[in-house]
Amino acid sequence: MTTPRLQPDPAVGPEAGDVVAAVATAFSAKVVGQADLRESMLLVLLSGGHLLIESVPGLAKTTAARVVAEAIDGAFRRIQCTPDLLPSDIIGTQIYEAASNTFATQLGPVHANIVLLDEINRSSAKTQSAMLEAMEERQTTIAGVEYPIPEPFLVIATQNPVDQEGTYPLSEAQTDRFMLKELVQYPSVDEEVEIIGRMDAGLYDRGHHAAPVVTLADVRRAQAAAQAVHLDRALVQYASRLVGVTRDPERHLSPNLARLIEYGASPRATIALCRTARAMAVLRGRSHVLPEDIARLAHRVLRHRLILGFEAASARVTPDVVIDAVLQAVPVP
Structure with missing residues (x-):
């Protein structure tokens, strides 16, 4: 699917329009179809929010999040949520170093620009709540010390609506932190054929990484343009x-x-x-x-x-x- 280049209004500024067009094009170069998902990701990226995605497995949610992170040259972390996942596995913890007889702080994977919480409803309520401070305050607190999270910061969480055994439904306070909720549907026959063609071409090989098309500073300027x-x-x-x-x-x-x-x-x-x-x-x-x-x-x-x-x-x-x-x-x- 080809994404047309947007023609921004001069009052918005060419920079914001160019950033949006570049990231959208990078997304469509790797993710087949999913126009609504692409739009929602761009919306939360520009508005500084977070995205909740509901879909069955195998619909390129991880690929989509990784592509956006690569496009903006941002740090990407994926967290597989399971019932035994602890809050410290997300926000970080202190590690005792015997050589110096001191504790060193090890920041968790939430300290990234784009964080994917895969199957968030499989983690316990205690672990889910560990994300609240990070999502709302853009910081974590470890041993009484506050650690800021880099900007831009985007949390993408996924839910599987089919298999509900062993899940912990998100609380109202947690879901309210997500700016948008997107429902991802199955691809069409033609889109699925295109996916196979791109796989055969090696586009989804483990070592294949797309080059950044914008910088984090570009994204921050585009966010400022959106606020104006x-x-x-x-x-x-x-x-x-x-x-x-x-x-x-x-x-x-x-x-x-x-x-x-x-x-x-x-x-x-x-x-x-x-x-x-x-x-x-x-x-x-x-x-x-x-x-x-x-x-x-x-x-x-x-x-x-x-x-x-x-x-x-x-x-x-x-x-x-x-x-x-x-x-x-x-x-x-």
């Missing part, structure tokens, strides 16, 4: 109203849907909508946000923040169905 994108107050109110419907569904949705929602989204949802909408404008080469940017992001921002009751699960009603109704209930400014 104009967001009209009416669009902030639009985002807030969308989130507000999930908190008071009885007033806005049909009774059949309203009773399925136990808890609505937190203010982090409104913040995520606004920040990623600015990033979406950069991806589209604009210096301002449009209403369709917010509407396009609503599912990815809200699907993991809505808490549906047992009746929804028994009726096989997904959060995306509820979010469709939320979008219909709020007039577009």
Whole structure:
């Protein structure tokens, strides 16, 4: 799949548009299809957030994360989550050195630019909570000493929706830290044929590494450009109203849907909508946000923040169905 080069608005600055286009092209050079996943990764990278991915195994999630890290010349770490994984395995610990009779701090794999937590719901709640400080505060604390995490910092966590034996569902506080949740689908027949062709060409060989296309400094400047994108107050109110419907569904949705929602989204949802909408404008080469940017992001921002009751699960009603109704209930400014 070929990614067209974006033509950025001069008000956004060619640098931000060039960074986005270069990383998108590097992604598509190795990952076949998965346009939504590519877009979500670029959005969280520009907006400084984190990404939760749900899919069955074997859909190139690790490859996608590694490709983005290589493209931005960033440090990449993959953590395979298991029930016996300890918090110190993630954030680090102190090691006793007998020769000097002192303790030395060994930083954990979370101290990287892009961290992949594979099957995060297989780790215990105690281990999951070890990521909260890193994700929110951009630091870890070991033996009372704070250690900053390098910027940019992006956590990509994956969940397998099929095999739930031996898993620990993420708490609401944990899922709320993820800016977006992406659902990755199976490739089409043509895409799968292309994957095999790239494998035969050696593109996925262990020793194959793509050259960086931008620097970490370029990414930080692109993030600053995204923060400067104009967001009209009416669009902030639009985002807030969308989130507000999930908190008071009885007033806005049909009774059949309203009773399925136990808890609505937190203010982090409104913040995520606004920040990623600015990033979406950069991806589209604009210096301002449009209403369709917010509407396009609503599912990815809200699907993991809505808490549906047992009746929804028994009726096989997904959060995306509820979010469709939320979008219909709020007039577009």
